[in-house]
Amino acid sequence: MISNGRDPRIDFFRGLALIFIFWDHVPQNPLAHLTVRNVGFSDAAEIFVFLAGFAALLAYGKIARRDGYLVACVRILRRAWVLYVVHIFLLALLMGIVFFANSQVETRDLVQEMGLQYFLTHPQQALVDELLLRFKPNLMDPLPLYILLLLGLPLILPMLLHKAEYVVGLSVLLYLLAPWFQWNLAAQEGGVWFFNPMAWQLLFVLGGAAAIHGQRESRPETRALSRQPLFVTCVVYLLLCAVIALSWKWPALHDAFMPKLLGEWLYPISKTNLSPARLLHFLAMAYVVAKLLPNGIWLDHWLARQSRRMGRYSLEVFCFGVLLAPLADMLNAQAGDAWPVQVSSALLGVALMAALAGWLDLNKRLGRPAQVVAA
Template sequence: MSPLRENRIDLVRGISLLLIFVDHASVSFSEMLQQSRGFSDAAELFVMMAGMSAVLAYHPAAGRADFATVAARTLARSFKLYRVHLTLLLALTTAVFLVPLPNHETLLSNWSLQPLAEDPARFAMEALFLRYLPAELDILPLYIVLIPTVPLWFALIGRSPRLAVAASILLWLSAGLFHVGLIDLSQPKGVWYFNPFSWQIVFLIGILAGLRVRQGLVAFPYRRWLFLAALAFCVGAVPANLLAHFGGYATDGPLRFLVSKTSEGPLRLINALAIVYVVFNLEVLRRTSPTGWLRPIFAAGRNSLPVFVTGTILSDIVTAFVIGSNGLPLPLEVGLVVLGVAIQLLLAVHLDRRKRRPSASPKRSMLVASTDDRDYGWQPPKVLPPMSNAARDPAT
C-alpha cells in the first residue's frame, strides 16, 4: 500500500515554528500571544506532529517495523539533534560572554547563565549530560529523549495498541502526580521544563495518528458531534486561559496542575487534541495546496530543523535587543518579529528550491525524523487529489 501524503503535518509544524519564534522573542506581546491560544500552545502541536512524522519516516506501510533498524536510525537522529543542541548552546554562551552587551547581568539572569559564569567547568560538564539547559534551550533535549522511544512504541503498539495507550497514561499520571522528572540545574524547580515522562503521551498520540495515515486512513476520523465539541472547547479555552493566567489562578490552587506545562496538565492535553482534531477535519485545510500561497509555511514545516535553529538564534537576538534597551517601541518590536518570520520563510523556500534541483540528493529535513521524497518529503509537481473521509476511512 502506498503511503497517504498528509500535508497538514507540514502546515501545522510550519505555523508552530513561527509561533515558537514569537513566543521566545520576549517582545511585549509574546506572552499575550502565547496565552491567547488556549490552555495549550505551539509546543504540543509540534510534538504531536513529530510523532506523526516519525511514523511516516520509520514505519513501513505494511507489516511491522524492524526493531533493530528503527532503533539504529532513531539513535542516529537523536545524536544529530544532540550535536545541534550543543552547538546552539556554545554559540549563545560565546556571544553572551564575549560580546559586550548592555544589561549584561539581566541577560545572564534571563537565560539562567549565572551558574555557567560562576563555575564554567562544572556547568559545561552538566550541559554535556543535559542536566543544565539554560537560555530556553530545552526543546531539542525533549526530542533527544523521545526519538529513541519510537521503536519501543512500535513494538508495544504492534502487540496491543490499548496496552501502549494504558502504559503511556500510567507514565503520564505518575510523572505528574509524583513529580518524576529529569534534573535541570537551570530551572528554579531543578527539573526539565518539558518533562519527557509527561510529554511522551503527546508524542504517542502523534504516533497513533501517524500509523493511521501510514495505512491510508484519515489521522483523526470525523464525527460531527466530536468536531463540534472540539471546536467549542477550542473557542472557550481562549478566554478561560487568559483569565486563569493573567488572573493568577494558573499558578495557585488546584488549577495549577491542570494547566501545568511541565507535567502536560489534563486541560493542556485535551486542548491540544481538540485543536488538532479540528485542524485535521477542516475541509478548507484538507484542500489547501502545498504549492499555493501558503507554500513558505509548508516549506518551513518540511525543513523544520534548520528553520527551528534559525528561529532560535533570531529570537535570542531579539531578546538581547529588548533587554539591552530596557524595552523597545511597539512598532520596532513588530518590525523585528516580521523580519524574523520573513527570514525563516525565505530560508525554508530556499531549502525547498535546492531539493528541486535534479542533481540534489535527498536531505534530512525533519526535526525528529529523516526521510526522502519517495516516502514523505515534498514532490513539487505531484499533489494527491482530494479524498472523502469515507474513501479513506471504512469506519465512516
C-alpha cells in the same frame, strides 16, 4: 486517509509552531499576542511534540516495514545522535550570542534572563551538565526532550505498528503516575527538566498513534460537523478555555466570574507535567482543526507553502530561531521597546527563518541530480 507521501498539513503546522515559538520567546513582542497560547491552555510546544511523533512514525514506520526493524532502529539512533551534536553546538552558539547581546543592552541582564548565569558561576559543571543534557537555558528545552523521545522510540516501535492501543494505554499510565510519584529527570543545580519526559512522552505517542490510525481505511463521516457530538464537545471546551485564558488579562474580571471549585481543580496549569487541562485543550484543538482543515487547495497558497517549507526543515529552522530570538530582543531593547521596531524584528526573524528553509530546499533540489549520478 494519508497518502504514502508526507502529509502537507504536518509540515504546515510544524512551520506555524516554529513561528509561534520564535514570537513567544522574544520579550515584549506584540505579535506574540497572536499565538495559540493566548486563546487556551496549550501552546506551540504541544503542537511541535505531537507532530514530531506523527512524522517520526510515518518515516520510521515505513522504514521498518520496508527494510526491517533493525534498519529502522539504526536510522532512529543516528538521527538522535545528530540531534545531540546539534544541541551541543547550538548551546555554544547561543551563549556567544547572548553574551554579545548582553554587552549591548544596559537596562537588562540578558544572561540572567536566558538562564546562563549558571555557566558563569559553575563553568566546569555546566559543561558536564551540557553533555548530560542537564544544562538547558531558555529556548533549549525542546531539543533534549526530542532527543530522549527518539531514543525511546525503538522500544515501542514494533508494538506501536501492530497494537497501538496497548502502547497508548501504557503511555497514559506513565503520564498519570509521573506527577503522582514526582518522576522527572535531574537538571542543573538540583532542578528537574522543564518538559518532564515522563509526561510529555504521551503527546509523542499519541502523535505516532494518530499517524498509524490515519493510514488505515476508514469510512468518511457523512453527518454535518454540527451533528457530530465529539466535534461539538471539543468546540465548546475550546470556547470555554479561550474565555478563561482571555480573562487572565483582567485579573479582577477573572476572579469575579471564575467558580471557586473550578479554579481549585484547574490551577496550577502545569506545563512541566503537561497538565490534563493543557493536554485536553491541545487534543480538542487538533481534532477541530483536522476536521475544519482537511487537505486541500489552501495548502497551495504562497504563505502556506512558506510554512510547509519551514516545517520540512524543522530542525534547522528551530535552531536558527533560537539564535535569532536574543538578537531580536537586543534590537528591541536598543530601540527603547518601540512597537514599530518590535513588530519589524518579529517579522524580520520569520522572514529569515523562511529564507533559510528556502535555501535548504533549493540546495537539496540542486544536489539531487548529482547524488543520482554518483549512485
